[in-house]
Amino acid sequence: MTGKPKLADGHRPQGASSEVIRDINRRIVLNLIRTRHPISRADLARLSGLQRSTVSLIVEQLIQEHWVLEGPTGRLPRGRRPTFLRLNDERVIIAVDLRPSQTTVALADANGKFISQEIIVTSSDAQAAMDGLIASIQRIVTASRRKKIEGVGISLPGRYDHSVDRLVFAPNLKWRDVDIRNPIAAATGLEVEVENAANACVLAAVWFDHMEQCRNLVVVTVSEGIGTGVWANGKLVRGLNGMAGEFGHVPLDSQGPPCGCGGRGCWEVFGSNRAALRYYLESGAQSADLSFPDLLSRADHGDPRAAKALETMAHYLGRGMRMIVAGLAPERIIVVGDLTRSWHRFGSLIEAEVQAQVLPGGCVPRLVPAYEDGMARLRGTVALVLQKHFGAVSEAQG
Numbered sequence: 001m002t003g004k005p006k007l008a009d010g011h012r013p014q015g016a017s018s019e020v021i022r023d024i025n026r027r028i029v030l031n032l033i034r035t036r037h038p039i040s041r042a043d044l045a046r047l048s049g050l051q052r053s054t055v056s057l058i059v060e061q062l063i064q065e066h067w068v069l070e071g072p073t074g075r076l077p078r079g080r081r082p083t084f085l086r087l088n089d090e091r092v093i094i095a096v097d098l099r100p101s102q103t104t105v106a107l108a109d110a111n112g113k114f115i116s117q118e119i120i121v122t123s124s125d126a127q128a129a130m131d132g133l134i135a136s137i138q139r140i141v142t143a144s145r146r147k148k149i150e151g152v153g154i155s156l157p158g159r160y161d162h163s164v165d166r167l168v169f170a171p172n173l174k175w176r177d178v179d180i181r182n183p184i185a186a187a188t189g190l191e192v193e194v195e196n197a198a199n200a201c202v203l204a205a206v207w208f209d210h211m212e213q214c215r216n217l218v219v220v221t222v223s224e225g226i227g228t229g230v231w232a233n234g235k236l237v238r239g240l241n242g243m244a245g246e247f248g249h250v251p252l253d254s255q256g257p258p259c260g261c262g263g264r265g266c267w268e269v270f271g272s273n274r275a276a277l278r279y280y281l282e283s284g285a286q287s288a289d290l291s292f293p294d295l296l297s298r299a300d301h302g303d304p305r306a307a308k309a310l311e312t313m314a315h316y317l318g319r320g321m322r323m324i325v326a327g328l329a330p331e332r333i334i335v336v337g338d339l340t341r342s343w344h345r346f347g348s349l350i351e352a353e354v355q356a357q358v359l360p361g362g363c364v365p366r367l368v369p370a371y372e373d374g375m376a377r378l379r380g381t382v383a384l385v386l387q388k389h390f391g392a393v394s395e396a397q398g
């Protein structure tokens with residue numbers, strides 16, 4: 001949260017009921033405590049523009065509801081000693097990052113700090129994978145009996161249609177029409193929220209990485225495939241059936257290699273981790289069972305074929321991003337994936353490729369590797385669960 005949030009007392013929106021105003025004020029205070037903790041009541045009043053008495057009432061309620069804890073006492077040179085407030089870290093979220101080969105199930109507190117995690121194999125059979133995931137969540141629930149679990153947030157490598165609760169498109173997972181939310185909710189008794197992985201990374205950037213002021217950003221996740229999450233005019237874009245953002249399946253060459261979606265020559269068959277491994281294999285290098293991190297390491301140890309394969313991947317990543325720049329004009333493109341560990345190798349090549357063709361009047365967005373890359377999806381699912389208490393991410397802005 002930056003700057004002063006929308007004022008709700010003394011500046012009553014026309015027609016808004018007192019409950020609505022109370023709710024807005026509560027979210028303003030809760031978000032200030034989340035982003036500025038430890039914080040005193042006086043600073044809450046100053047930053048929110050709310051009256052001291054309004055802030056005190058809201059804080060008392062939040063303490064009673066165990067959202068907020070008091071203490072320790074601040075030290076000032078003279079006068080009253082303020083008590084600092086912070087979020088109660090006994091309120092926790094189960095965060096799930098489901099990927100084609102493995103699934104991470106983690107426990108995080110309301111500040112986005114991770115307490116524990118376990119990794120399980122993702123079965124290619126949807127039912128077996130769901131059973132494994134439910135068992136893992138139940139293990140965490142059992143181990144967290146003393147904590148208050150707010151819900152389960154799940155990041156998926158595909159598009160989920162929230163209106164019918166179905167995974168509608170996940171070519172690298174090869175599941176289709178799977179209801180992921182309801183079986184987990186029924187088995188655990190917890191509220192479950194699901195979101196596409198790239199969209200989850202958008203939420204992580206806006207919620208935890210202080211990018212609230214950026215109204216237009218795109219996250220590009222690069223792993224087995226390429227996913228994009230679009231934040232336009234301060235809102236997440238989902239589109240019809242939740243299918244918006246599939247730039248990874250726009251063909252760059254309709255005669256190109258086959259893609260998991262059934263098409264040919266999609267952006268992701270040229271710019272993903274799998275594509276780089278293919279380039280390496282095609283160069284005649286020995287690459288049995290090589291992983292993408294292995295390829296990065298070979299390039300760092302001076303293997304010229306590995307370096308060349310990564311260079312080709314970077315070239316295509318930049319070429320595909322031209323679609324995003326021309327179509328959405330984002331201020332920033334955040335790249336998520338193992339490649340960010342070798343950003344010195346990728347960053348300038350991708351940027352040069354994007355810059356090679358910018359429309360007259362257009363701007364080149366800032367291209368940045370994700371902060372805490374490996375955790376971006378998980379952190380996004382924490383925001384996904386918390387936003388029902390703190391307000392949707394787009395509302396939480398100042």
Ligand SMILES: [Zn+2]
Pocket residue numbers: 248249250259260261262263264266
């Ligand atoms: Zn495709």
